[in-house]
Amino acid sequence: MSEDWDFYPLLVDNEPASIYLDLGLAQNAPIESQPHLSHVRVYMRNPRPDGLSSNEEFDDLVSVEDSLCEVFSGSSRTTYAGRNTLT
DSSP: OOSOEEEEEEEETTEEEEEEEEGGGGGTOSOTTOOOOOOOOOOOSSOOTTSSOOHHHHHHHHHHHHHHHHHHHTOTTOOOOEEEEOO
């Protein structure tokens, strides 16, 4: 992972969303040995009224993300590129 990350709040189908992306990957893209995309979906227990993550479960969501990053960082076949939050 690089140190060049950015956050983008936006609307998707007129609903609030956010994207957190490792912009540093652009220097190495495409990664020939990683031609596929995969994703993990986590449903929030207590989202805010607008559907985004609440402060109440922020730490739990960060913990899930950190655990996934730790598992995937041990493989040369995966690269964590970012996350998106949709309602």
